Amino acid sequence: LQRTVKGKEKYRLGLQAEKAGNFTEATTLYKSATVLLPNFTDCKIRLAIVAIKTEEWAIAISQLTDIETEQSRYLRGFAYAKQGQLQ
Numbered sequence: 001l002q003r004t005v006k007g008k009e010k011y012r013l014g015l016q017a018e019k020a021g022n023f024t025e026a027t028t029l030y031k032s033a034t035v036l037l038p039n040f041t042d043c044k045i046r047l048a049i050v051a052i053k054t055e056e057w058a059i060a061i062s063q064l065t066d067i068e069t070e071q072s073r074y075l076r077g078f079a080y081a082k083q084g085q086l087q
């Protein structure tokens with residue numbers, strides 16, 4: 001239970017850091033949350049979004065590899081398109 005509470009808190013703090021434009025801190029917090037909550041896909045999606053915001057396309061794609069939601073497919077497609085790789 002403590003892992004869940006700590007993981008959700010790290011995720012929430014990551015959202016705040018991302019909103020403030022502090023992408024390095026947001027990435028660190030999301031990664032910490034992912035360690036505590038490995039099945040919480042929202043962390044990986046947020047990591048991908050931060051990578052897209054910083055134009056780190058390969059990182060964005062790698063974060064979304066095992067996630068099959070409409071949002072993850074869209075983000076993955078966007079990252080591929082920004083690299084000129086239309087699939």
